[in-house]
Amino acid sequence: MTSADQATLTKRLLDTLLEARIAHALYTATKFGFADLLASEPKTSTELAESSNTHAPTVARLLRALAGSGFFAQLDDGRFVNTPLSELLRADGANSMRNNVLFINDDIMSQAWTKLPGTVQTGKPSFDLHYGENIWQYLWKHPEAGAVFDAGMTSISSMYANAMANAYDFEGIGTICDVGGGRGILLGTILAKYPHLRGILFDQPQVVASVGQGHDWAPVKDRCQVVGGSFFESVPEADAYVLKSVIHDWSDEDAVRILKTVHKAAKPGQKLLVFDAIVQPGNAPDDGKVLDLFMLVMTTGGRERTEKEFATILNAAGFDLVRVIPTQSNKSILESRRR
Numbered sequence: 579m580t581s582a583d584q585a586t587l588t589k590r591l592l593d594t595l596l597e598a599r600i601a602h603a604l605y606t607a608t609k610f611g612f613a614d615l616l617a618s619e620p621k622t623s624t625e626l627a628e629s630s631n632t633h634a635p636t637v638a639r640l641l642r643a644l645a646g647s648g649f650f651a652q653l654d655d656g657r658f659v660n661t662p663l664s665e666l667l668r669a670d671g672a673n674s675m676r677n678n679v680l681f682i683n684d685d686i687m688s689q690a691w692t693k694l695p696g697t698v699q700t701g702k703p704s705f706d707l708h709y710g711e712n713i714w715q716y717l718w719k720h721p722e723a724g725a726v727f728d729a730g731m732t733s734i735s736s737m738y739a740n741a742m743a744n745a746y747d748f749e750g751i752g753t754i755c756d757v758g759g760g761r762g763i764l765l766g767t768i769l770a771k772y773p774h775l776r777g778i779l780f781d782q783p784q785v786v787a788s789v790g791q792g793h794d795w796a797p798v799k800d801r802c803q804v805v806g807g808s809f810f811e812s813v814p815e816a817d818a819y820v821l822k823s824v825i826h827d828w829s830d831e832d833a834v835r836i837l838k839t840v841h842k843a844a845k846p847g848q849k850l851l852v853f854d855a856i857v858q859p860g861n862a863p864d865d866g867k868v869l870d871l872f873m874l875v876m877t878t879g880g881r882e883r884t885e886k887e888f889a890t891i892l893n894a895a896g897f898d899l900v901r902v903i904p905t906q907s908n909k910s911i912l913e914s915r916r917r
């Protein structure tokens with residue numbers, strides 16, 4: 579290897595380490611709402627600090643570092659402005675990713691990631707190692723953390739909802755139940771595209787209590803029933819079922835339990851659509867493999883799966899995988915039918 583090759587590799591490694599710190603700086607800038615404060619005009623770090631109860635010289639250093647990655651920019655006179663990237667951090671901006679950034683890097687999630695070495699040693703989930711209980715128990719007991727999670731999921735899913743609604747033809751379906759549907763972003767997007775369709779949003783009672791927050795629910799509200807409960811016990815009857823980013827939260831055993839509950843409510847021949855990442859073979863960059871680490875850290879036994887692994891758990895619960903439909907996102911639609 580030449581010394582130039584060696585230098586390139588070393589830089590690549592250092593860049594990866596620095597990116598992780600930039601992600602933390604991004605979280606911090608988002609937490610203090612700097613993108614919102616810069617929505618209408620450029621501001622000095624002193625003005626930003628006064629409005630956010632922060633330390634002006636440190637704000638300047640934080641935003642200067644982020645500007646190097648395209649978030650915010652510093653003008654020649656020293657004031658800061660938004661860039662198209664930092665606009666995404668605004669609470670009120672179109673396609674706001676604010677809640678996504680706050681969710682992925684917040685203290686609760688970050689603490690769990692510190693236990694990844696323990697997870698690699700023992701196979702036990704990092705979240706459980708750190709908090710002594712699983713994520714769903716924790717979020718239930720800490721409603722503020724639950725609200726950050728639900729808002730974060732809504733924000734993440736807003737990136738995918740259109741891609742998914744566009745990738746599948748819901749025309750022949752009368753009523754669709756979104757099982758573990760969070761605050762309803764995906765179901766709302768599908769119902770908005772298909773005016774004939776009726777929906778049932780099903781999730782835990784404390785989650786469906788804030789249905790519609792963070793997205794445009796009003797236009798579809800009258801066509802959707804909202805039901806609270808546990809998908810380990812029962813789910814409502816519908817003509818077809820959707821499970822988005824749910825199966826990946828659970829071990830094979832628990833995933834089969836959830837799918838069996840759906841099987842019990844469904845009739846033979848009815849459709850079940852699972853929206854999840856599919857882990858690809860080979861060494862090419864694969865969001866699914868990185869999301870799989872999130873599942874390892876956050877969930878008790880959750881994992882991203884290959885198509886074959888999905889076919890196996892679907893089959894064990896009484897569903898036949900019919901086809902896999904790619905979407906313009908890192909999730910695919912696995913269409914299956916109840917036997």
Ligand SMILES: C[S@@+](CC[C@H](N)C(=O)[O-])C[C@H]1O[C@@H](n2cnc3c(N)ncnc32)[C@H](O)[C@@H]1O
Nearest residue numbers: 731735758759760781782785807808809822823
């Ligand atoms: C990763 S989130 C996905 C939310 C939504 N489908 C989306 O993609 O935006 C998983 C969802 O499963 C729900 N969930 C967890 N345990 C549940 C249970 N026992 N019964 C019903 N829903 C549950 C959570 O409340 C959460 O909304």
